[in-house]
Amino acid sequence: MKLIIQIPCLNEAETLRIALDDLPKHIEGIDEIEYLIINDGSTDNTVQVARDWGVNYIVSFANNKGLAKGFVAGLDACIRNGADIIVNTDADNQYRGEDIEKLVRPILDGKAEIVIGERPIDDTPGFSPLKKKLQHLGSFVVRKASATSIPDAPSGFRAFSRDAAMHLNVINNYTYTLETIVQAGRNQMAITSVPIQTNPELRKSRLFHSMGGYIKKSILTIIRAFMMYRPLVFFTIVGLIPFLIGLFLGVRFIFFFAAGEGNGHIQSLVFASTLMMLGFMTFMMGLQADLIAANRKILEDVQYRLRRFESGDRDNSRVKDKPEEDSGPRGGDGAEAVKS
Ligand SMILES: Nc1nc2c(ncn2[C@@H]2O[C@H](COP(=O)(O)OP(=O)(O)O)[C@@H](O)[C@H]2O)c(=O)[nH]1
Numbered sequence: 164m165k166l167i168i169q170i171p172c173l174n175e176a177e178t179l180r181i182a183l184d185d186l187p188k189h190i191e192g193i194d195e196i197e198y199l200i201i202n203d204g205s206t207d208n209t210v211q212v213a214r215d216w217g218v219n220y221i222v223s224f225a226n227n228k229g230l231a232k233g234f235v236a237g238l239d240a241c242i243r244n245g246a247d248i249i250v251n252t253d254a255d256n257q258y259r260g261e262d263i264e265k266l267v268r269p270i271l272d273g274k275a276e277i278v279i280g281e282r283p284i285d286d287t288p289g290f291s292p293l294k295k296k297l298q299h300l301g302s303f304v305v306r307k308a309s310a311t312s313i314p315d316a317p318s319g320f321r322a323f324s325r326d327a328a329m330h331l332n333v334i335n336n337y338t339y340t341l342e343t344i345v346q347a348g349r350n351q352m353a354i355t356s357v358p359i360q361t362n363p364e365l366r367k368s369r370l371f372h373s374m375g376g377y378i379k380k381s382i383l384t385i386i387r388a389f390m391m392y393r394p395l396v397f398f399t400i401v402g403l404i405p406f407l408i409g410l411f412l413g414v415r416f417i418f419f420f421a422a423g424e425g426n427g428h429i430q431s432l433v434f435a436s437t438l439m440m441l442g443f444m445t446f447m448m449g450l451q452a453d454l455i456a457a458n459r460k461i462l463e464d465v466q467y468r469l470r471r472f473e474s475g476d477r478d479n480s481r482v483k484d485k486p487e488e489d490s491g492p493r494g495g496d497g498a499e500a501v502k503s
């Protein structure tokens with residue numbers, strides 16, 4: 164059982180060593196722990212710090228591609244290097260190394276495929292009251308959109324089983340946190356949450372620039388994810404609004420018409436039929452989106468099979484032991500292995 168702990172980094176030379184030093188070296192039930200950092204076009208000596216510390220893998224981009232791309236590239240490298248479990252944590256020492264054990268336990272016990280660390284948001288001194296409220300609200304919306312009960316959706320402290328990591332798909336450029344939960348929930352993956360502690364802030368957040376920007380990006384991300392995974396429900400709700408208003412106006416017209424006052428209300432009749440048509444067409448768009456979503460399911464399945472094929476995973480459903488005809492470790496060309 165191999166665990167790879169990955170850390171996405173953008174100019175983290177100052178705090179990376181502190182975060183790395185805090186990571187666990189042994190966890191019960193895990194045979195081997197390796198460490199990977201994603202250097203997303205850092206302009207300081209993040210990479211040197213990581214090398215000096217002795218991380219096993221460095222995935223490096225020449226320019227900044229954003230956290231979501233970095234995260235996915237990290238997962239990919241972990242899979243190719245034979246990780247059975249992948250933990251994602253932050254370079255600013257926000258999360259505690261000792262909590263990684265809690266994060267991987269449900270996966271080791273076969274109870275979950277994705278585990279999200281729940282921060283004590285209300286007791287975090289670094290968060291303003293507004294940020295706390297927003298994080299709660301965001302998590303509430305994600306819970307509804309994903310049909311899960313994850314209390315802290317934007318948390319970056321997570322563990323994934325190898326299989327879950329192979330299933331994941333991130334389209335958003337800004338953040339992977341919300342989208343992956345909606346995806347996991349809607350695809351019936353076993354996703355759970357464990358309470359964890361956080362450390363006091365060493366620096367300001369790189370992702371949370373302005374309140375307005377954060378809200379806008381989060382809302383768009385959630386709507387988009389919901390639209391992708393529940394298109395028919397989404398478009399039916401959107402279409403129902405003009406349809407019902409139109410229906411109301413139409414009934415109102417019939418009422419006037421019956422009373423012999425139809426002539427004065429032709430405008431509202433035109434408006435009513437336009438709204439009802441709009442609503443109906445939105446519903447039809449939902450049907451089309453639903454068909455497209457069915458195609459995406461097939462594509463996701465193909466992608467998953469391709470990832471398994473690429474990494475040489477064999478079927479492991481056999482109960483009876485067969486003599487090993489092993490051909491070395493899983494995964495061939497490891498990404499940028501530091502020590503090999
Ligand atoms: N790959 C990558 N990582 C980033 C980027 N921005 C931030 N990070 C990393 O994401 C983690 C969380 O960032 P942080 O600024 O602490 O945001 P917070 O979660 O709001 O505290 C840290 O490890 C950062 O180095 C980016 O553009 N690309």
Ligand SMILES: [Mg+2]
Pocket residue numbers: 253255257367368369
């Ligand atoms: Mg942070």
